Amino acid sequence: MGKVALRAGVGCAVVACGIAAVAVGRRARSRRGWGRAVALLKELEEGCATPVLRLRQVVDAMAVEMHVELASDGGSKLKMLLTFVDSLPIGMSLIARSFSLLRSDQLHVCVVGSGPAGFYTAEKMLKGHEAAKIDIIDRLPTPFGLVRSGVAPDHPETKIVVNQFSRVAGNEKCSFFGNVMLGGHGVSLLELRQLYDVVVLAYGAESDRSLGIPGEDLGGVYSAREFVWWYNGHPDCKAMPLDLKNTDTAVVLGQGNVALDVARILLRPTSELAKTDIADHALASLQESTIRKVYLVGRRGPVQAACTAKELREILGIKGLHVHIQESDLVKSPTDEVELENSRIRKRVYELFNKAATSQQSNPIMGQRELHFIFFRRPDRFVPSESSLHISGVRLEKTSLEENGDSGRQVAVGTGQFDDLNCGMVLKSIGYKSVPVDGLPFNIHQGIVPNIRGRVVNGAQLEHTEVEHGLYVVGWLKRGPTGIIATNLYCAEETVESVLEDVKRGLAASGSQKPGRQGLLQILENKGINYVPFSGWQKIDSVEKLRGQLKGKPREKITDWEELLRVAHA
Amino acid sequence: MLLSRLSRLGARITGEATRGKFTDTRRGYYEGTFNNYLHFLRNRTLSTTSSDKAQEEGSEQTEKISVTFVDKDGEEKLIKVPVGMSMLEAAHENDIELEGACEGSLACSTCHVIVMDVGYYNKLEDPTDEENDMLDLAFGLTQTSRLGCQVIAKPELDGMRLALPAATRNFAVDGFVPKPH
Numbered sequence: 001m002g003k004v005a006l007r008a009g010v011g012c013a014v015v016a017c018g019i020a021a022v023a024v025g026r027r028a029r030s031r032r033g034w035g036r037a038v039a040l041l042k043e044l045e046e047g048c049a050t051p052v053l054r055l056r057q058v059v060d061a062m063a064v065e066m067h068v069e070l071a072s073d074g075g076s077k078l079k080m081l082l083t084f085v086d087s088l089p090i091g092m093s094l095i096a097r098s099f100s101l102l103r104s105d106q107l108h109v110c111v112v113g114s115g116p117a118g119f120y121t122a123e124k125m126l127k128g129h130e131a132a133k134i135d136i137i138d139r140l141p142t143p144f145g146l147v148r149s150g151v152a153p154d155h156p157e158t159k160i161v162v163n164q165f166s167r168v169a170g171n172e173k174c175s176f177f178g179n180v181m182l183g184g185h186g187v188s189l190l191e192l193r194q195l196y197d198v199v200v201l202a203y204g205a206e207s208d209r210s211l212g213i214p215g216e217d218l219g220g221v222y223s224a225r226e227f228v229w230w231y232n233g234h235p236d237c238k239a240m241p242l243d244l245k246n247t248d249t250a251v252v253l254g255q256g257n258v259a260l261d262v263a264r265i266l267l268r269p270t271s272e273l274a275k276t277d278i279a280d281h282a283l284a285s286l287q288e289s290t291i292r293k294v295y296l297v298g299r300r301g302p303v304q305a306a307c308t309a310k311e312l313r314e315i316l317g318i319k320g321l322h323v324h325i326q327e328s329d330l331v332k333s334p335t336d337e338v339e340l341e342n343s344r345i346r347k348r349v350y351e352l353f354n355k356a357a358t359s360q361q362s363n364p365i366m367g368q369r370e371l372h373f374i375f376f377r378r379p380d381r382f383v384p385s386e387s388s389l390h391i392s393g394v395r396l397e398k399t400s401l402e403e404n405g406d407s408g409r410q411v412a413v414g415t416g417q418f419d420d421l422n423c424g425m426v427l428k429s430i431g432y433k434s435v436p437v438d439g440l441p442f443n444i445h446q447g448i449v450p451n452i453r454g455r456v457v458n459g460a461q462l463e464h465t466e467v468e469h470g471l472y473v474v475g476w477l478k479r480g481p482t483g484i485i486a487t488n489l490y491c492a493e494e495t496v497e498s499v500l501e502d503v504k505r506g507l508a509a510s511g512s513q514k515p516g517r518q519g520l521l522q523i524l525e526n527k528g529i530n531y532v533p534f535s536g537w538q539k540i541d542s543v544e545k546l547r548g549q550l551k552g553k554p555r556e557k558i559t560d561w562e563e564l565l566r567v568a569h570a
Numbered sequence: 571m572l573l574s575r576l577s578r579l580g581a582r583i584t585g586e587a588t589r590g591k592f593t594d595t596r597r598g599y600y601e602g603t604f605n606n607y608l609h610f611l612r613n614r615t616l617s618t619t620s621s622d623k624a625q626e627e628g629s630e631q632t633e634k635i636s637v638t639f640v641d642k643d644g645e646e647k648l649i650k651v652p653v654g655m656s657m658l659e660a661a662h663e664n665d666i667e668l669e670g671a672c673e674g675s676l677a678c679s680t681c682h683v684i685v686m687d688v689g690y691y692n693k694l695e696d697p698t699d700e701e702n703d704m705l706d707l708a709f710g711l712t713q714t715s716r717l718g719c720q721v722i723a724k725p726e727l728d729g730m731r732l733a734l735p736a737a738t739r740n741f742a743v744d745g746f747v748p749k750p751h
């Protein structure tokens with residue numbers, strides 16, 4: 001009832017206000033000269049001195065605008081009013097919002113994280129909203145997320161996408177703020193939401209799933225994420241105490257692309273790696289490495305292996321590598337056949353395994369590096385060495401596949417048969433995991449931020465979900481740690497579509513006029529945070545390229561926090 | 571349907587007329603365009619003969635073919651593409667929103683296009699293993715998908731229609747499961 005009454009009231013006022021607005025506009029245009037300007041200002045001042053009446057008019061004018069937009073969007077009057085009333089937690093916020101939108105139609109957007117998801121989001125926002133002003137913050141002084149610190153050094157073509165991202169950063173409506181962390185000693189989520197109309201979280205997944213088996217803390221057990229950060233020169237893993245000289249065998253748990261990446265780096269001739277942008281400390285270590293054998297362990301079979309044909313083809317093609325695949329593991333069950341039939345990529349991966357198995361030599365030649373694919377095994381525990389501080393091996397349980405009811409997926413179940421695999425190093429490549437920040441809804445179980453098409457939602461049960469206005473999520477933080485760079489493009493399109501819909505309906509801006517970038521700069525100054533602008537990154541970039549040139553590498557990454565900041569601010 | 575077929579045929583004919591000296595050597599080939607199957611067969615044989623080489627060498631810069639891009643919303647744009655140019659470059663020169671994250675180095679799959687007519691699809695060289703590896707990861711893959719950076723304009727492709735996959739529309743709905751990484 002109340003809503004209907006409000007609607008009638010707004011409708012009447014709208015007409016009057018519309019006429020007034022047109023009249024003011026005409027007068028302003030016809031006036032010329034200083035005196036006129038002063039008079040106009042005076043009039044404005046007087047106008048502002050009668051707030052209640054004026055504000056009501058403003059609200060009404062807003063209603064007209066929104067009507068028009070909704071109509072052009074195919075919406076109905078009633079729908080518009082419902083959203084209007086819906087977003088009125090305290091009566092005044094409606095007035096305040098209308099006022100701010102009239103004074104400035106700028107949309108202040110903050111993107112947290114400068115990986116593919118963050119940059120694709122910024123790009124789509126710039127295309128989708130003329131008045132969007134975008135600030136991208138990242139905790140590192142360097143942009144591009146996993147394109148810099150994840151993608152393997154011997155995949156330079158994959159990194160070409162940074163050219164596109166740099167063009168986005170070069171847009172005058174877009175700014176980069178490196179060395180600014182969300183949470184910790186940086187800015188809080190609450191602060192960002194107060195500063196910006198729209199906050200899009202794109203901070204990826206910077207932690208690891210754990211196996212939860214005995215011995216996981218032993219020396220020599222690392223996550224693949226740390227190892228990747230180490231060889232890619234991420235400043236957090238520069239000082240990782242990796243010893244590649246105490247063993248000839250490394251075990252990689254997992255058979256996805258990251259597992260294949262780390263195995264390839266361990267096995268590839270260092271003369272080839274030396275021409276990539278691999279971090280200097282990593283190259284030096286690998287040059288002295290005594291590791292000759294790498295085992296890639298998967299819980300399921302070659303039909304289910306999680307890698308892509310591209311990565312598999314590459315590792316199988318390493319010069320002088322002895323590849324070993326147990327031929328009996330290649331036997332397919334009828335269910336396997338169905339799985340292959342339904343997936344082009346699985347089929348192509350399986351064919352590669354098959355081909356490799358049939359063309360392998362029976363025994364490695366002396367000194368040859370070896371890659372062993374171990375299927376149908378799951379880690380049961382890490383076996384300590386005599387000192388009991390370091391691992392000496394992994395105990396594996398043989399598995400068999402069982403169909404998992406509805407999903408049709410085959411899952412691995414233990415058979416109670418165990419065998420030990422001796423090794424001096426284990427890299428766990430069983431999945432990345434996102435980290436929550438204060439004030440952010442988070443699904444611990446799935447390791448993602450609960451969302452509907454990128455809109456962050458609160459509340460565990462579906463029927464109680466509430467949309468967090470103005471807060472969005474994209475990339476690995478939204479979907480979980482899967483997919484290639486391009487996946488983030490489609491993911492960003494979806495999130496930006498949600499943002500733009502909400503902005504159109506007046507839902508994204510939550511009330512008073514937001515200060516955007518000015519406010520951020522103020523907070524950074526107050527907190528003594530010395531941010532790195534994009535031009536600072538460009539300095540790092542050119543120093544790295546220069547140092548690389550001297551060594552015949554595309555770049556020599558700076559891996560030290562202090563030095564990164566020094567170069568950026570030079 | 572009929573209309574588009576007609577216009578494609580029209581494009582083919584105009585294309586042929588502007589092709590000058592190649593028309594002679596290829597005349598027999600164009601005569602049979604009504605029969606798609608024949609068309610395909612003949613093309614297959616031709617594309618592996620030396621005439622391909624001759625064609626490359628003899629190409630003049632002005633020689634162009636017509637290609638229509640159909641975007642996500644179904645809107646069409648007809649462009650002229652110089653022989654020898656990739657569809658990715660051509661799209662970018664004509665402000666068509668075809669992504670190209672790796673700038674044509676076969677490392678991203680964002681330049682995915684769908685050849686709308688099997689006849690034209692069959693006129694393309696088979697994709698290499700490396701292209702297939704990237705196509706594995708392309709969003710909304712179809713039987714006639716190719717990577718735009720690997721499709722190079724040649725006279726036989728005159729009149730080809732390429733669709734950009736309608737990505738976002740199905741992103742959440744289809745329960746797309748990206749490949750784990």
Ligand SMILES: Cc1cc2nc3c(=O)[nH]c(=O)nc-3n(C[C@H](O)[C@H](O)[C@H](O)COP(=O)(O)OP(=O)(O)OC[C@H]3O[C@@H](n4cnc5c(N)ncnc54)[C@H](O)[C@@H]3O)c2cc1C
Nearest residue numbers: 113115116117138139145146150182203204475476484485
């Ligand atoms: C080892 C590895 C290799 C890969 N190789 C390939 C490949 O060859 N080809 C391919 O297509 N894809 C590859 N991928 C996948 C690809 O890298 C991801 O799909 C993509 O990077 C995910 O993008 P994102 O933006 O969600 O996260 P990220 O790229 O991780 O970006 C997150 C950003 O947020 C920043 N950040 C984190 N926490 C905070 C905070 N609290 N405050 C502020 N900023 C923060 C980080 O510094 C980072 O810059 C690989 C992934 C991995 C792990």
Ligand code: FES
Nearest residue numbers: 672674678679719
């Ligand atoms: S542009 Fe990257 S594969 Fe074509």
